[in-house]
Amino acid sequence: MRTINKRILLIVAVVVIFLFFTILLAFSMFTNAQEYALKSVNAHLYESGVLTNAGEIVDTNGIKLAYTQNGERKYNDDPDIRASFLHILGDNKGFISGGIQDVFKNELSGYNIVYGVNKSSDNTLNLTLDAELCAYAYEELRPYKGCIAVCNYKTGELICIASSPSYDIYNKPENLDSDPDYEGVYINRLYGGLYTPGSIFKVVTAMAAIENITDIYNRTFYCNGKDGTIICNDTHGEISFKTALNQSCNVAFAQIAVELGADKINEAFHSAGLDISYTTNDRITSKSSIININTSDSKSDIGWTGIGQSTTLVNPYSFLNFMCAIANGGKSYEPYFVKSAVNENGRKIYESTPVDSGITITPTTASLLKELLRSDVSDYYGDYIFGDITMCGKTGTAERDNKLPHAWFAGFSYDDDFPYAVIAILEECGSGLKYAGSAASSVMQELYRKTISG
Numbered sequence: 001m002r003t004i005n006k007r008i009l010l011i012v013a014v015v016v017i018f019l020f021f022t023i024l025l026a027f028s029m030f031t032n033a034q035e036y037a038l039k040s041v042n043a044h045l046y047e048s049g050v051l052t053n054a055g056e057i058v059d060t061n062g063i064k065l066a067y068t069q070n071g072e073r074k075y076n077d078d079p080d081i082r083a084s085f086l087h088i089l090g091d092n093k094g095f096i097s098g099g100i101q102d103v104f105k106n107e108l109s110g111y112n113i114v115y116g117v118n119k120s121s122d123n124t125l126n127l128t129l130d131a132e133l134c135a136y137a138y139e140e141l142r143p144y145k146g147c148i149a150v151c152n153y154k155t156g157e158l159i160c161i162a163s164s165p166s167y168d169i170y171n172k173p174e175n176l177d178s179d180p181d182y183e184g185v186y187i188n189r190l191y192g193g194l195y196t197p198g199s200i201f202k203v204v205t206a207m208a209a210i211e212n213i214t215d216i217y218n219r220t221f222y223c224n225g226k227d228g229t230i231i232c233n234d235t236h237g238e239i240s241f242k243t244a245l246n247q248s249c250n251v252a253f254a255q256i257a258v259e260l261g262a263d264k265i266n267e268a269f270h271s272a273g274l275d276i277s278y279t280t281n282d283r284i285t286s287k288s289s290i291i292n293i294n295t296s297d298s299k300s301d302i303g304w305t306g307i308g309q310s311t312t313l314v315n316p317y318s319f320l321n322f323m324c325a326i327a328n329g330g331k332s333y334e335p336y337f338v339k340s341a342v343n344e345n346g347r348k349i350y351e352s353t354p355v356d357s358g359i360t361i362t363p364t365t366a367s368l369l370k371e372l373l374r375s376d377v378s379d380y381y382g383d384y385i386f387g388d389i390t391m392c393g394k395t396g397t398a399e400r401d402n403k404l405p406h407a408w409f410a411g412f413s414y415d416d417d418f419p420y421a422v423i424a425i426l427e428e429c430g431s432g433l434k435y436a437g438s439a440a441s442s443v444m445q446e447l448y449r450k451t452i453s454g
């Protein structure tokens with residue numbers, strides 16, 4: 001009898017253990033099903049590691065950027081559009097990380113907890129980007145490395161992104177890893193780039209001056225072409241705060257930076273949102289800009305930092321966001337470009353909600369900066385450069401040891417009926433106005449023509 005009891009107990013124990021593991025496995029399958037289904041080894045979505053069955057991706061005008069036909073992943077017919085969207089879409093083999101074909105694979109594959117992955121997905125991912133404008137901007141960048149982006153500063157919607165170098169996904173060059181012309185080709189420079197800012201940094205110094213030097217608009221500075229180690233681009237003589245920004249006087253801005261001190265400059269850098277690494281609605285993480293000054297640094301180091309020529313490095317995405325905030329009264333939404341995803345029945349399965357970027361600029365400071373950046377164009381660069389657009393902005397010619405400078409332009413349209421901000425950085429070419437200013441102007445004017453013609 002005792003033996004039988006023992007056997008029954010043993011059987012019960014085995015059954016209980018079996019049930020426990022069965023339930024655990026079922027639970028794991030259920031909760032991790034999405035992950036299992038979307039693994040790149042899953043033949044329904046990938047074939048030999050190549051993305052095949054996924055829905056289509058379209059630009060703001062419904063132009064198809066990527067789609068699946070007869071089990072094959074296809075891209076737009078225009079090679080310039082294909083090249084300008086390489087980083088945005090990612091390649092179909094997963095070499096370029098962070099492409100939306102990868103990070104939005106759930107929405108693209110039509111994953112469903114009951115049915116799993118569709119054999120062929122009819123889902124559509126809608127972008128805010130204008131494909132023709134992206135290709136246009138890509139052409140403006142070439143042959144230089146760099147990036148251009150344009151954002152609606154009222155909504156945070158990006159309408160243009162181009163990053164160079166890139167390549168046509170249908171004709172991948174064989175020498176990508178050895179040819180210096182393709183250095184950093186896998187990086188979308190808008191999010192992953194970090195550059196010496198040069199004089200665009202004077203906008204940060206100007207913001208700190210507006211907030212901390214009460215009589216800044218009544219002050220004058222004296223520039224005889226140099227001050228200690230700081231060399232100016234000209235001999236400006238007696239110069240006001242506004243004219244010093246317009247004409248990008250290094251001596252005046254180095255003096256302003258020294259008067260402010262490291263803490264106030266760091267504070268402005270933070271208020272501008274430059275020290276943030278954004279993880280955007282598009283599931284892309286941008287690099288944080290970097291500043292390295294503290295109160296124990298020499299006047300010379302603080303002066304160089306104030307004119308953007310020290311060890312400071314700026315990320316283009318974060319600086320574009322800063323421009324949006326100035327244009328939009330001190331607040332901005334994190335720039336993004338994936339608007340929504342709909343399934344084959346037209347039902348929305350994803351919709352992005354604009355996210356406050358966390359930039360904290362007072363409306364008064366934003367308004368004063370807006371007028372200063374407007375006067376850069378109207379009083380110095382010349383309105384003729386931007387055609388019919390009433391433009392605000394600042395150029396930067398970031399000097400580098402024994403190399404040609406990086407050219408920058410950061411700005412926005414003054415008129416909020418055409419609410420766009422732009423960032424352009426062209427690496428190792430020369431003058432900010434000549435290279436980045438003209439590229440930014442060209443892209444903004446193309447957008448203006450498209451907007452007017454409807």
Ligand SMILES: [Zn+2]
Nearest residue numbers: 223232236249
């Ligand atoms: Zn000067």
